[in-house]
Amino acid sequence: MLALPAAILLVVLVLLPLLFVFGLGFTDYRLGSRAWSFTGFANYEALLSDARSRNAFLHTAMYVAIVTPASLGFGLAIALAIQARKHFRRVYEVIFFLPVTSTFVAMAIVWQFLLHGRIGPVNQWLEAIGVGRVDFLTDPGIALTALAGIGTWQLIGQTTILFLAGLASIPSDIYDAAALDGMGRGWDRLIRITLPMLAPTTLFVAITTSITAFQVFDSVAALTRGGPAGATDTALYRIYQEAYRYTEMGAAAAISVVFLAVIALFSLAQLALTDRRIHYG
Numbered sequence: 001m002l003a004l005p006a007a008i009l010l011v012v013l014v015l016l017p018l019l020f021v022f023g024l025g026f027t028d029y030r031l032g033s034r035a036w037s038f039t040g041f042a043n044y045e046a047l048l049s050d051a052r053s054r055n056a057f058l059h060t061a062m063y064v065a066i067v068t069p070a071s072l073g074f075g076l077a078i079a080l081a082i083q084a085r086k087h088f089r090r091v092y093e094v095i096f097f098l099p100v101t102s103t104f105v106a107m108a109i110v111w112q113f114l115l116h117g118r119i120g121p122v123n124q125w126l127e128a129i130g131v132g133r134v135d136f137l138t139d140p141g142i143a144l145t146a147l148a149g150i151g152t153w154q155l156i157g158q159t160t161i162l163f164l165a166g167l168a169s170i171p172s173d174i175y176d177a178a179a180l181d182g183m184g185r186g187w188d189r190l191i192r193i194t195l196p197m198l199a200p201t202t203l204f205v206a207i208t209t210s211i212t213a214f215q216v217f218d219s220v221a222a223l224t225r226g227g228p229a230g231a232t233d234t235a236l237y238r239i240y241q242e243a244y245r246y247t248e249m250g251a252a253a254a255i256s257v258v259f260l261a262v263i264a265l266f267s268l269a270q271l272a273l274t275d276r277r278i279h280y281g
Helices: 004-024 042-049 051-084 089-101 104-114 121-128 143-168 172-180 187-197 199-214 218-224 235-245 249-277
Strands: none
Touching: 004 249, 042 249, 051 089, 051 143, 051 199, 051 235, 051 249, 089 143, 104 121, 104 218, 143 199, 143 218, 172 187, 187 199, 199 249, 218 235, 235 249
């Protein structure tokens, strides 16, 4: 009885909408239209033959491939650096967690200014050191990487806090025993004790970070709108375009189902490949 209200909310707010979207993918329903019909797998067949949708999934995969390892690497490095400090630890935690709490639509204005091709401080610095100006948000070959850099900046605070929690859960007597055996500080201690004991946290952070990266939308909508020349068009932005710009709700639902399946399979693959190697102390 205590779990019943939560179960009802889960069914009404999550499961039923998922079933509705799944069913909608087999129709030609358009937003606001009263007439619609079942079309079978027509939307899925169109998805396979649509170059824009294929590119959107490819760009999403490339974005995840950059953001996930970068967020984990920088987050772990920062967490280790903060944990080693004796003073002002809380201050550093707050500083690095600020990007998570900030509204990205507001921060997009700052990033647009920073990466501006003519007046941006980043380009002025690059020009000063002799590299030359770079069109971060208007060059098709660089725009997606620039968005991935911004996405990494967004997620570093979250990964840092999670890694700090994982580091705090490692018993100190393990380090004390290692010190008695001659294993002091340094890489040996990090590789043989810290990283293996941190493996459950690392798996959790990897899965949650990759799912968040898959769902990239706000930076695309605020900074590039899928451009230039479709170079930053991602799966979630393609769903938004199909549903609310072209009003093709059936097609958008089909992309949503495939998108959900890709995320689920990717997460299950991560679990299958790494869970057996993890020690749960």
